[in-house]
Amino acid sequence: MNELTSLGASIDGQRFWDDMLDQARIGALSPRGLRRLALDDNDNQARCWLVDRGRALGCETYYDALGNVFLRREGEDPSLAPLLIGSHLDSQPSAGCYDGTLGVLAGLAVLRALHEGDIRHRRPVEVVSWTNEEGARFAPGASGSAWFAGQRDAAEILDATDDDGVRFADALADCLARLDAHTVSYRPEPFTPHAFLELHIEQGPVLESMGVPACAVTGIQxxxxxxxxxxxxxxxxxxxxxxxxxxxxxxxxxxxxxxxxxxxxxxxxxxxxxxxxxxxxxxxxxxxxxxxxxxxxxxxxxxxxxxxxxxxxxxxxxxxxxxxxxxxxxxxxAPVDFDDDLVEIVDTSVKRYAPTAPQLVSGAFHDAIHLAHRCPTAMLFMPCRDGISHHPDEHIERADAEIAVRALADSVGTLLAR
Amino acid sequence: MNELTSLGASIDGQRFWDDMLDQARIGALSPRGLRRLALDDNDNQARCWLVDRGRALGCETYYDALGNVFLRREGEDPSLAPLLIGSHLDSQPSAGCYDGTLGVLAGLAVLRALHEGDIRHRRPVEVVSWTNEEGARFAPGASGSAWFAGQRDAAEILDATDDDGVRFADALADCLARLDAHTVSYRPEPFTPHAFLELHIEQGPVLESMGVPACAVTGIQxxxxxxxxxxxxxxxxxxxxxxxxxxxxxxxxxxxxxxxxxxxxxxxxxxxxxxxxxxxxxxxxxxxxxxxxxxxxxxxxxxxxxxxxxxxxxxxxxxxxxxxxxxxxxxxxAPVDFDDDLVEIVDTSVKRYAPTAPQLVSGAFHDAIHLAHRCPTAMLFMPCRDGISHHPDEHIERADAEIAVRALADSVGTLLAR
CATH class of the missing domain: 3.30.70.360 (Alpha-Beta Plaits)
Incomplete structure (x- = not known):
């Protein structure tokens, strides 16, 4: 089980960063930045890209009734609840390339480490990209995760319209048709994960000012x-x-x-x-x-x-x-406190690389706020320059990102090794 | 000279108030209020109305290059500089009936008292209505008085345009043509008055809260x-x-x-x-x-x-x-201090009727701010309900107004008796 608890060491930093650059092209703004509004063509293309990458790692791919996309790496005991890792691929109208995407591709990097190391584990692992976290096109946001966690009714979500009068339900139907055409399997219902982990940029100045590459997040204010x-x-x-x-x-x-x-x-x-x-x-x-x-x-x-x-x-x-x-x-x-046990696992993993890492409370919302009502949940933060997000100037350092992904991998490995 | 120094006793309160009601019809809003923008048809009509009233009191009537209108009651020595009384007849877009009009018609009431009492005085008396005090149609305001007092060039004033693109110069040309057709005499140049007196509503709450019908104004802040x-x-x-x-x-x-x-x-x-x-x-x-x-x-x-x-x-x-x-x-x-001697005459006149009258500094601008640079100047204030002005709810009490006009007349009489 040693290779599991030190899974971070097996992360391919170059491939992870190449994936980040690749994804940044889907909806790229000139000269920099991203516009990938929920359920628009770019967002759907990003889903298919993710599915292709998952398949290359031997994963089964699924979508559910809200268009959330899952890459499943099977465990030795398929009956066990999967460990879930992820975030979202949609963006604000004039955004950076890291908010959301980082957390999904970090999950992909973990799957790659497991796949290429041919590492065995009893529990299945799934990477998820949640639909419409940003709420920029259809308000309010976090639609996919709120529905999945039983925090919001589908009917309410489907009824939202964008500024052009397009209904969420119609945009979603196009997305689902595209995933279907891409031969992704339809698995309509939510399930109860074993745990949920999300890596995200801090969107604040604290980690950068401390010179720390990652930290555990104890909850959302x-x-x-x-x-x-x-x-x-x-x-x-x-x-x-x-x-x-x-x-x-x-x-x-x-x-x-x-x-x-x-x-x-x-x-x-x-x-x-x-x-x-x-x-x-x-x-x-x-x-x-x-x-x-x-x-x-x-x-x-x-x-x-x-x-x-x-x-x-x-x-x-x-x-x-x-x-x-x-x-x-x-x-x-209401504020959410993450699972103590999970926060400790994440904190221990982070401190292998960053002994002075603090524990932060998230000031912004994330999909994890809903998942916390469904299963043990925790997050990792990494610094972003000047705390800027939701803007083309959003920037992260590759060296920090690699450390954050390794810490996430170690947390996943620790959970799988249990 | 006794009839001069107690001229206030000869004011015909009923005729004065009838004049106020009459003028309030020119540009009346429904159900109440006034819209008489500078140099519009109503404003020109109000000028002609004033000219007719002046003629009925035996006055010569004049207009100058800026459309300021003068009613002249000749003195026994026509070579003396005239004592000038007045204010303006134009209004804000949705105004009351007292701001400006009160001061012009109070002057008319003084002329009537002199005329009907056949009272002799060496110095001529003129009543003036200044063009565009409000500045609502052509900004800035107090055009007529600023020009008359040498405080602003005609060229600058004539170049202003209203929201419909109409130039001040063109609107003024129409006005002057109308006065010409009304056989008003053209007296283009400004002159130096002996003194200028202006009665105006306070546009603030002080006199009403003190229960005082009038007061002397010592300057403009x-x-x-x-x-x-x-x-x-x-x-x-x-x-x-x-x-x-x-x-x-x-x-x-x-x-x-x-x-x-x-x-x-x-x-x-x-x-x-x-x-x-x-x-x-x-x-x-x-x-x-x-x-x-x-x-x-x-x-x-x-x-x-x-x-x-x-x-x-x-x-x-x-x-x-x-x-x-x-x-x-x-x-x-810059603030303006009115003439000490003139303020004292006004204060003495006011206190015959209102022994507890304060002396106020004006918080708002008036034509008097410019005249003060040309000749000894002072003002009288009277209360308006709730301090409201520039609004159809603007309201004064007739009893207060009569007292204010009598105090103005006494001040005029005192100056003429010297």
């Missing part, structure tokens, strides 16, 4: 989205004394100061962002009648989110510079 | 307009820790707090308004890369404005939450 409106009274900026004003901007400024103070009590793990802000009537010499802003609040702890939620509601019920405030919740996603 | 931009870096709201952020909104928030503190040191007379605010890219889950906002800063003292200007520039040169700031001045109008 929860997020509450709020919309806040302050109602004051429009008036002449020159003639209205301070004492007679009900200035919605001044009210918003004061409320935001109080919200920030509340947030600061919860330490460094909290993320508080005001990304949208608008005034009415938005004229230089008119006191604003209305101010509206968004809040994006994130934290790994459901208890902290609940405490801040209650505190925000209480603050919004007060009067701010004579203005009434209204705070409404537009979205709420 | 100056105003600086600024545009401020903070440049940060866009990033993922979920993945970027506080310490790695350059959040343009957070920077703007901190800078605004500092600006407010600087302003607060200068007491109650300062007016500080942030009326416009915008974020880029303005998305809930993206840290703003850029924040832009306006500042409208007003104060009666040029020294205070200069001190705050210097302070604002210094604050903007600092770094705010990792963001650079840039502050540019988009407009700067």
């Amino acid at each position: 929860g997020v509450n989205w709020y919309s806040v409106t302050l109602l004051g009274q429009a008036n002449h900026a020159g003639t209205t004394p301070e004492s007679a004003r009900r200035d919605a901007f001044t009210g918003a400024h004061a409320l935001i100061s109080a919200l920030r103070e509340a947030v600061a009590e919860h330490g460094e793990a909290v993320r508080f962002t005001i990304g949208k802000f608008a005034l009415e009537p938005n004229a230089t010499n008119t006191i604003p009648q209305q101010a509206t802003f968004s809040i994006d609040l994130r934290h790994p702890s459901a208890a902290v989110l609940a405490a801040l939620d209650e505190r925000f509601q209480r603050l919004a019920s007060e009067t701010w510079s004579g203005c009434s405030a209204e705070l409404s919740t537009s979205s709420r996603v | 100056g105003v600086n307009w600024y545009s401020v931009t903070l440049l940060g870096q866009a990033n993922h709201a979920g993945t970027t820790p506080e310490s790695a952020r350059r959040d343009a909104f957070t920077g703007a928030h901190a800078l605004i707090s500092a600006l407010r503190e600087a302003v607060a040191e200068h007491g109650e007379a300062v007016r500080f308004t942030i009326g416009k605010f915008a974020l880029e890219p303005n998305a809930t889950n993206t840290i703003p890369q850029q924040a832009t906002f306006s500042i409208d800063l007003r104060h009666p003292s040029a020294a205070v404005l200069a001190a705050l200007d210097e302070r604002f520039q210094r604050l903007a040169s600092e770094t705010w939450s990792g963001c650079s700031a840039e502050l540019s001045t988009s407009s700067r109008v």
Whole structure:
């Protein structure tokens, strides 16, 4: 079993990187970047490319009712639940080449190491590419993984339409027909994997700033989205004394100061962002009648989110510079803690290569957030330059990527060796 | 001379109010309000109406090169510089019936009191309606008074175009032709009045809150307009820790707090308004890369404005939450102090009727701001409901208006009796 627990050593870094470059051509933007919207022609072509690569490694290939594609390397006991590795191949409209693709091709690299080393294992291994993680064409995203994990109904997903009025269901039918024509086997229903592992770029600056090539991810923070409106009274900026004003901007400024103070009590793990802000009537010499802003609040702890939620509601019920405030919740996603045992396996694997690796909580969503409700799940992160993602400037270092894939392989090997 | 110094007693309140109602029909909006844009058909009709009323009181009528209209009641010594009273008849697109019109028809009421009492005075008295005070059709406003007072060149004014591409010069030509056809005398050049008096609604809440029907105005505060931009870096709201952020909104928030503190040191007379605010890219889950906002800063003292200007520039040169700031001045109008002697005459006249009347500084601009550069100038204010103006809801109480007109008449009488 030694070759399993040190599977990372068998990873062919050159072939893995060639695969990355190959995939980057499908939907390439000029001079760089990627546009591979869910279920578009590029996305379907990427699926077929993946199927061909899987077949070359002796895998059976499958697709399910949502167009999720699976490469299956059989185990000595086919009745055992497969170990699942993967991510997604779709992208944002003007994206880089690493978000999602990295995690799928890392899985492929693991399959190659097993295949070329002719390594035996009792449990089957499958690599998956989930449909529509990005949600850029059809909102919301993570359609394939949410459905697979029983977190969202197919009917709701199929009903979504893109900006051109194309239904998800129709785009999906084309995709499935293409996979069928590519002689991929139809396996409509979800199953319960033994575990799910996903390698992804961090999409943040922490690993890069620490000079660490990979790390284990312990969970995904929860997020509450709020919309806040302050109602004051429009008036002449020159003639209205301070004492007679009900200035919605001044009210918003004061409320935001109080919200920030509340947030600061919860330490460094909290993320508080005001990304949208608008005034009415938005004229230089008119006191604003209305101010509206968004809040994006994130934290790994459901208890902290609940405490801040209650505190925000209480603050919004007060009067701010004579203005009434209204705070409404537009979205709420609970935090997810990954499986302790699996996180430890990943952490141990990572630390073979990067002894100082931290453990991070993911600030962004991933397919793993849904899989965590279905089976033991964990993730690995690797650094991306300047924390940039969803942009053609997205960049990773090949040396880091190889280490991250080896750490993933070692984690897989450790699980298979059990 | 007793009948001059108590001229206010001779004001015919009913006729004055009838005139107000009559004028309110020219450009009336349904169900209420007024639209009488500078040099449009309604505005020209209002000029002719004024000319007719003046003639009925035995006045000579004149227009000048900018379409300013004058009603002249001759004095016993026609060589003396005339005492000038007036305001404007044009309005904002969706306005009330009092802004401007009040000051012109108050002058007409004074002429009527002189005429019907057959009161003799050595110095001529003229009532004026200035062209395009509002600047709603042709920006900037106060064209007629600025030109008359030598503060703006005719060429610059004539070159302005409205939203339909109509040049000021062409609209003015129509107006002048109409006045010519109405046999109004052409007196092209400006002259130097003995003094200028203007009654106007306050457009603020102070007199109404004090329950005072009129007051003397000691000057017009100056105003600086600024545009401020903070440049940060866009990033993922979920993945970027506080310490790695350059959040343009957070920077703007901190800078605004500092600006407010600087302003607060200068007491109650300062007016500080942030009326416009915008974020880029303005998305809930993206840290703003850029924040832009306006500042409208007003104060009666040029020294205070200069001190705050210097302070604002210094604050903007600092770094705010990792963001650079840039502050540019988009407009700067110096404050004006009215003539002390004239203010005292007005104040004395007002206090006959309203012993508790304050003296106010105007927060808004008026034609008087330009006349003050040409001759001794002062203003009277009267309350308007809720401080509202530039809106069909603009409203004044007839009883207050009568008192304000009587105080104006007493001021005129006092000047004529000298």
